Amino acid sequence: xxxxxVAGYAEALFAVAAAEGDSSVVEDELFRFAQALRSDDDLGSxxxxxxxxxxxxxxxxxxLLGSRASAVTTALVSMVVGAGRAAELPxxxxxxxxxxxASRNKTVATVRSxxxxxxxxxxxxxxxxxxxxxxxxxxxxxxxxxVLGGVVTExxxxxxxxxxxxxxxxxxxxxx
Amino acid sequence: MTNxxxxxxxxxxxxxxxxxxxxxxxxxxxxxxGSCIAEKLEExxxxxxxxxxxxxxxxxxxTSIGDHFEKKxxxxxxxxxxxxNEIIWGGSAFLILFVLMVKKGFPAVRGAMDxxxxxxxxxxxxxxxxxxxxxxxxxxxxxxxxxxxxxxSRLIDEGRADADQVRTxxxxxxxxxxxxxxxxxxxxxxxxxxxxxxxLRAEVAGIAxxxxxxxxxxxxxxxxxxxxxxxxxxxVAGTDG
Numbered sequence: 001x002x003x004x005x006v007a008g009y010a011e012a013l014f015a016v017a018a019a020e021g022d023s024s025v026v027e028d029e030l031f032r033f034a035q036a037l038r039s040d041d042d043l044g045s046x047x048x049x050x051x052x053x054x055x056x057x058x059x060x061x062x063x064l065l066g067s068r069a070s071a072v073t074t075a076l077v078s079m080v081v082g083a084g085r086a087a088e089l090p091x092x093x094x095x096x097x098x099x100x101x102a103s104r105n106k107t108v109a110t111v112r113s114x115x116x117x118x119x120x121x122x123x124x125x126x127x128x129x130x131x132x133x134x135x136x137x138x139x140x141x142x143x144x145x146x147v148l149g150g151v152v153t154e155x156x157x158x159x160x161x162x163x164x165x166x167x168x169x170x171x172x173x174x175x176x
Numbered sequence: 177m178t179n180x181x182x183x184x185x186x187x188x189x190x191x192x193x194x195x196x197x198x199x200x201x202x203x204x205x206x207x208x209x210g211s212c213i214a215e216k217l218e219e220x221x222x223x224x225x226x227x228x229x230x231x232x233x234x235x236x237x238x239t240s241i242g243d244h245f246e247k248k249x250x251x252x253x254x255x256x257x258x259x260x261n262e263i264i265w266g267g268s269a270f271l272i273l274f275v276l277m278v279k280k281g282f283p284a285v286r287g288a289m290d291x292x293x294x295x296x297x298x299x300x301x302x303x304x305x306x307x308x309x310x311x312x313x314x315x316x317x318x319x320x321x322x323x324x325x326x327x328x329s330r331l332i333d334e335g336r337a338d339a340d341q342v343r344t345x346x347x348x349x350x351x352x353x354x355x356x357x358x359x360x361x362x363x364x365x366x367x368x369x370x371x372x373x374x375x376l377r378a379e380v381a382g383i384a385x386x387x388x389x390x391x392x393x394x395x396x397x398x399x400x401x402x403x404x405x406x407x408x409x410x411x412v413a414g415t416d417g
């Protein structure tokens with residue numbers, strides 16, 4: 001967490017979520033919204049465009065999260081965008097998730113998959129990672145169609161790649 | 177010189193002898209025929225004691241007297257010898273001329289001839305010296321020409337040797353260049369072949385992988401995705417850290 005500003009916002013978001021009750025739900029909703037920002041450049045540029053009126057940008061957030069997320073999550077996103085930090089929102093959320101997991105003595109395992117994991121699969125994957133690395137992790141799923149199939153897990157700097165894309169790449173390399 | 181002088185002296189003597197030998201007839205005593213006849217008539221007149229008629233009569237009667245006059249007055253005394261006075265005057269003139277020639281003419285002629293001979297001798301010496309000089313110059317020229325020919329031959333030989341050396345060097349360099357070109361061509365050809373094979377392989381791999389990806393993507397339904405995730409979880413769980 002190199003940027004003090006990102007760390008400050010992450011700490012603030014975590015404090016608000018914790019004060020409002022179940023922070024894990026807020027963390028999960030913020031995490032999914034951050035992934036949507038990463039995958040949708042138009043959405044990210046719209047929220048970061050200070051040329052647009054703030055009410056317009058807040059209305060976009062309300063339209064996207066109003067019926068799908070908690071009021072706390074919508075309010076936190078609106079607060080960050082209103083502060084003019086929409087471009088840093090994904091990093092802030094990542095830091096906030098890390099902060100929440102750390103508060104529960106866990107590590108975030110970012111799992112990229114072409115399809116969403118069931119709760120059972122998430123629990124079994126967390127257990128498997130624990131078995132393999134000895135670390136207690138919280139699984140955060142990122143839907144990534146480029147994976148094609150299988151799963152890519154990132155725990156800090158460690159990557160466990162079991163995707164179909166990797167196997168195709170290995171096959172491509174073997175042709176060379 | 178002696179012979180020449182002898183010939184110079186003999187020439188006037190021969191001229192004198194020719195004069196004496198071919199001298200023409202002269203009147204009897206250097207007188208004319210008329211004066212001779214008049215003299216004879218005076219003698220007849222004296223013999224007749226001054227009687228002219230008698231003389232005329234005798235001449236008219238005796239025609240032989242006229243013939244006698246003609247013989248006495250017309251006949252020359254000698255066809256060869258001149259008259260004495262002519263011999264005296266001619267000899268004196270000859271002697272004077274001879275003495276003048278001996279005293280003045282001959283030395284002058286001899287001096288002129290000596291000078292002429294000396295000049296000719298000097299000219300001959302100069303010509304000989306010039307010939308010797310010319311011969312020396314010619315020898316010098318010939319020596320220089322020989323040296324020039326030798327130098328030219330040497331230069332030609334050196335030039336030929338240099339040309340051969342240059343040609344040999346150029347041929348060697350050309351062979352080296354040709355070998356380098358062949359080697360580079362072979363290397364480039366091999367590289368191009370390898371690149372073509374690599375490109376072809378990549379192209380084939382791309383086509384095959386594209387086809388495989390499409391097949392895989394089509395076959396990855398929800399059930400397969402679930403099995404792949406389960407298999408992944410089992411793999412992570414079964415792998416030692």
